[in-house]
Amino acid sequence: MPEYKQFPLADTAEGLTEAEILGWKVQPGDEVTVNQIVVEVETAKAAVELPIPWAGVVTELLVEPGQTVEVGAPILTVDVDPHGAAPASGDAPARPAANGASAAGDAASGEGSDAADGDEMKPLVGYGSKAASTKRRPRKPATGSGGGGANGTAAGANGSAPATQAPPQASSQAPAPAAAQAPATSAAPVSNDPASASNVAGADVPGGYVPLAKPPVRKLAKDLGVDLRSLTGSGDGGVITREDVQQAGEAPAQQAAAPVAPAEAGAREHRVPIKGVRKATAEAMVHSAFTAPHVTEFLTVDVTPMMELRQKLKSHPEFAGVKLTPLAFAAKAVCLAAKRTPEVNSLWDGEAGEIVFKDYVHLGIAAATPRGLVVPKIRDADGMSLPELAGGIEELTTTARDGKTQPADMLNGTFTITNVGVFGVDTGTPIINPGESAILAVGAIRDTPWVVDGELAVRKVMQLSLSFDHRVIDGQQGSQFLADVGALMSDPAMAITF
Numbered sequence: 439m440p441e442y443k444q445f446p447l448a449d450t451a452e453g454l455t456e457a458e459i460l461g462w463k464v465q466p467g468d469e470v471t472v473n474q475i476v477v478e479v480e481t482a483k484a485a486v487e488l489p490i491p492w493a494g495v496v497t498e499l500l501v502e503p504g505q506t507v508e509v510g511a512p513i514l515t516v517d518v519d520p521h522g523a524a525p526a527s528g529d530a531p532a533r534p535a536a537n538g539a540s541a542a543g544d545a546a547s548g549e550g551s552d553a554a555d556g557d558e559m560k561p562l563v564g565y566g567s568k569a570a571s572t573k574r575r576p577r578k579p580a581t582g583s584g585g586g587g588a589n590g591t592a593a594g595a596n597g598s599a600p601a602t603q604a605p606p607q608a609s610s611q612a613p614a615p616a617a618a619q620a621p622a623t624s625a626a627p628v629s630n631d632p633a634s635a636s637n638v639a640g641a642d643v644p645g646g647y648v649p650l651a652k653p654p655v656r657k658l659a660k661d662l663g664v665d666l667r668s669l670t671g672s673g674d675g676g677v678i679t680r681e682d683v684q685q686a687g688e689a690p691a692q693q694a695a696a697p698v699a700p701a702e703a704g705a706r707e708h709r710v711p712i713k714g715v716r717k718a719t720a721e722a723m724v725h726s727a728f729t730a731p732h733v734t735e736f737l738t739v740d741v742t743p744m745m746e747l748r749q750k751l752k753s754h755p756e757f758a759g760v761k762l763t764p765l766a767f768a769a770k771a772v773c774l775a776a777k778r779t780p781e782v783n784s785l786w787d788g789e790a791g792e793i794v795f796k797d798y799v800h801l802g803i804a805a806a807t808p809r810g811l812v813v814p815k816i817r818d819a820d821g822m823s824l825p826e827l828a829g830g831i832e833e834l835t836t837t838a839r840d841g842k843t844q845p846a847d848m849l850n851g852t853f854t855i856t857n858v859g860v861f862g863v864d865t866g867t868p869i870i871n872p873g874e875s876a877i878l879a880v881g882a883i884r885d886t887p888w889v890v891d892g893e894l895a896v897r898k899v900m901q902l903s904l905s906f907d908h909r910v911i912d913g914q915q916g917s918q919f920l921a922d923v924g925a926l927m928s929d930p931a932m933a934i935t936f
Contacts, residue, residue, distance in 0.1 A: 440517045440519055440520065441517065441518050441519040442497065442515055442516070442517055442518075443492060443494075443515070443516050443518050444500070444512035444514065444515050444516075445476070445490055445491075445492075445512065445513060445514040445515070445516060446509075446510050446511060446512050446513065447479070447488075447507050447508070447509050447510065447511055447512075447513050448488060448509070449509045449510075455508060455509055456506055456507060456508045456509060457479040457480060457481045457486075457506070457507060457509070458479060458480045458504065458505070458506045458507075458713060458714055459477060459478075459479055459501050459502070459503050459504065459505055459506075459507060459513065460477075460478040460479055460480050460485060460503060461477070461478050461503050462476070462477055462478075462499055462503065463475050463476050463477060463478065463487075464476045464477075464496050464514075465496065465499070466496050466497060466498055466499065467495065467496065468495070468496045469493075469494070469495050469496075469520075470490055470492075470493060470494060470495070470496060470516065471493045472490070472491060472492060472493050473489040473490070473491070474489060474490055475487045475488070475489050476488065476489065476490045476496075476514060477513065477514070479507075480714045480715070480809065481714070481845060484715070484809075484812060484841065484842075484843045484844065484845055484848065485809070485841045485842065486844070486845060490514070490516065492516055492518045493518065494516040494517050494518040494519070494520055495516065495517045495520040496514065496515070496516055497515045497516065497517050498514070498515040499513070499514060499515075500512055500513050500514060500515065501513045506713055649666045649667055649669065649671065649678055650671055650673075650675065650676055650677045650678060651666055651671070651677065651678040652677070654680070655678055655679065655680050655683055658680060658683050658684075659678075659683045662683060662684075662686075662687035663687070664683050664686045664687050666678055666683075668686070669682050669683070669686055670682075714809060714810070715807075715809045715810035715811070715812060716809075716810045719810055719811050722871065722872050723869050725872055726869050726870050726871065726872050727869050729872075730786070730870055730875075730907040730908075730909065731907065731908040731909060732867075732869065732870065732905050732906075732907070732908070733905065733906055733908045733911075733913070733916065734867040734868075734903055734904065734905045734906075735903065735904050735906075735913075735916055735917060735920055736865060736901060736902070736903045737901070737902045737903075737904075737920050737921065737923075737924045738899060738900075738901050738902075739899065739900055739901070739902060739924040739927055739928050740888055740890075740897045740898070740899055740928055741764070741883060741898050741899065741900050741927050741928060742897045742898040743928065743929050743930065743931075744764070744767055744898075744927050744928070744929075744930055745764075745883070745898045747930050748762055748764070748767070751824075756825050757825050757828070760825050760828045760829050760832070761828060761832045762824075762825075762828045763828065763831070764859070764880070764883060764900070764927075765803070765831055765855065765857050765880060766824060766827050766828035766831055767824070767926075767927055767930065768855055768857075768878065768880045768923070768927060769801055769803075769816070769819060769827045769831065769855060770824050770827055770926070770933075771922075771923045771926035771927050772799075772801065772853060772855060772878060772923060773799050773801070773819055773820040773822075773827075774922070774926060774933060774936045775919050775922035775923045775926065775936070776799055776820070776853065776919070777820075777936065778918070778919075778922055778936065779911075779915050779918050779919040779922070780795050781793075781795075781875065781910055781911045781912075781915045781919075782853060782875060782876040782906065782911060782915070782916070782919050783795070783796050783799055783852050783853050783875075783876075784796060784875055784910055785852075785873060785874065785875060785910075786875065786907060786909050786910050793910055796852045798818050798820060798821075798852070799818070799819045799820035799852055799853060800815045800816070800817055800818070800819070800850055800851045800852045800853075801815060801816045801819035801851070801852070801853055801854075801855065802814070802815050802816075802848075802851035802852075802853065802854035802855070802871060802874075803815075803816065803831055803834055803835065803854070803855055803857075804854060804855070804856035804857070805834070805835050805838035805839065806839075807838050807839050807841060808839075808841070809841060812838050812843060812848060813848060813851065813854055813871060814834050814837070814838050814843045814847045814848050815847060815848065815849070815850070815851045816830045816831065816834060834847075850873070851871060851873065851874055852874060853874060853875075853876060853877070853878075854868075854870075854871050854874060854876075854877040854878070855877070855878050855879075855880060856868050856877060856878070856879050856880070857879075857880045858879050858880065858881060858882075859880050859881045859882035859883065859900065860882075861882075862882050863881060863882060864881040864882055864884075864901050865879060865881045865901040865902070865903045866879045866881075866903060867879075867903060867905060868903070868905050869905065870905055870906070870907055875906060875907040875910045875911060876904060876905065876906040876907065876911060876916070876919070877904070877905050877906075878902060878903070878904050878920075878923065879902070879903040879904075879905075880900070880902060881900050881901040881902065881903070882900065883898050883899070883900045884898075884899055884900070885897070885898065885899075886898075886899035900927075902920060902923060902924055902927075904916060904919065904920045904923075922936075
C-alpha cells in the first residue's frame with residue numbers, strides 16, 4: 439500500500455528560520471534515491487542544494503519556485519513504498535494535506551508517523567527533533583513583485599500562534615475607513631503659493647496632475663472657480679494663459695471638459711522584496727553599526743615595490759597558473775600584522791564578560807555577487823604561503839559569484855578584507871562584520887606624484903582604511919596594526935622582520 443512522506447525544509451546548520459525555493463531538480467512521477475538532490479534553496483547566506491533522505495516516487499511539489507518557506511514546513515511529498523500492495527476496493531490511501539500544517543507540526547516537534555517508524559532523516563544536516571514551541575503560523579503567500587509580497591513575508595516571520603486555535607481576523611472583516619473608501623481619482627487641491635513647486639511644473643506628482651500656469655493665472659482661476667486641470671493651455675509649451683481661464687469662466691459649467699485623471703501612483707517605481715542575502719546583510723550591518731563603537735583610521739601607502747615584486751613573481755614557477763593580485767599581498771600582510779596586534783583578531787563577548795582571542799585567522803573576503811554581498815572565509819589563512827593565499831582568494835571569489843558558496847564557508851570569521859579598489863574607489867569606512875573586531879578596506883592603486891628621497895616622482899599609491907571595535911582595540915593598537923599592514927605592502931621585504 440502506498441506510504442506517503444512529506445519532506446520538510448531543513449535548517450542547514452545555520453540557525454536560519456526561512457529560505458526561498460530557487461528551483462526543483464525533480465518533478466511529480468520522478469523516482470528518487472537516498473541523498474539525491476531534489477531542490478535548490480536560497481538562505482540568508484547562500485544558495486544551497488538539499489538532498490532527500492528517502493527513496494521513492496515524487497507525488498507532489500508543495501511549494502512553487504520563488505516562494506519563501508519557513509524551516510520545518512513541508513515542501514515535497516514522496517511515496518516511499520510505490521510498489522506496495524494495492525489498497526482494497528473503496529479504501530483510498532490517505533494523502534497528506536496540501537497545506538502541510540499537520541506535517542509541519544510533526545516535523546517541528548519530532549513526533550508523528552515518521553518519528554514513530556524511526557526515520558529521523560539523519561543523512562541531512564540540521565535535521566532532528568525540535569521543541570514544539572518553535573512551531574510558526576503559516577506564511578502568507580506572496581501576491582506578486584509589489585509591496586504586498588514583501589509585507590506578507592515580514593508578517594509570516596513575526597510571532598507564532600497555537601496550531602489548534604485560529605484567531606479571528608477581525609481586521610480583514612472590519613469596514614474600511616472613510617478615507618480609504620474615497621474615490622481613487624480624487625485630485626489634490628492646487629496650491630496658490632508662488633513658492634510651491636507645484637506652481638512651476640506641469641507633471642505627474644504623488645497627489646495628481648499639476649498643470650502649467652503662472653501664479654497670477656492660478657489666482658484668477660481660483661477667483662473664477664475654474665479648475666486648471668480641465669483646461670488645455672494655449673501658451674508656449676502648453677502653459678495655461680489668463681485668456682484660457684477667462685474663456686472657461688464665461689462658458690457654461692456643463693461644457694467644461696472632464697478633469698484630467700491623475701497618474702497612477704508608483705507608475706515609475708518598482709519594488710523588490712527584502713529577503714535572502716540582502717535581508718541578512720541589512721540585519722547584520724544594522725546590528726554591528728549600533729552595537730560596536732566603530733573607529734576608522736586611514737593610511738596612504740606607496741606600493742611601488744610591491745607592484746614590482748608582483749611582476750617578478752609572475753614568472754616564478756611557484757606562481758604558475760596563480761592569479762596574483764594586490765589583494766593577496768594585503769591578505770598576507772594582515773595575517774603577519776595580526777601576530778603583533780592580536781586584538782584585531784579577537785572578539786568581544788559581552789554576555790560572558792570576556793574578550794576572546796583567536797589563535798588562528800579565518801580571513802573573510804567580501805565578494806559582490808548577483809544575490810548581494812557575501813563574505814566567505816579562507817580557513818587558517820595565517821598558515822598559508824602567498825601563492826596558497828592567492829589561489830584561495832581566486833577560488834573563493836569565483837565560487838561566490840557563481841552563487842555556490844556553502845553556508846558553512848561563511849561562518850566563524852575572525853577578520854575581513856573588503857576590496858573597494860576593484861570598483862575604482864580610493865577608500866571607505868567599512869562596517870565590521872558581527873563576531874569580529876576589525877575590517878580592512880583596500881583602495882584602488884593609482885599613479886600619484888610622490889616625494890622619494892627629496893625628489894618628486896610618479897609612484898603607485900593606494901589608500902587603506904581600518905574600522906575597528908573600540909571596546910576591544912585602542913587607538914594605539916589599531917594604529918600599530920594599520921601601520922604594520924602599510925609597511926608590509928610598501929616594502930614586502932619587511933616580512934622577514936615579523
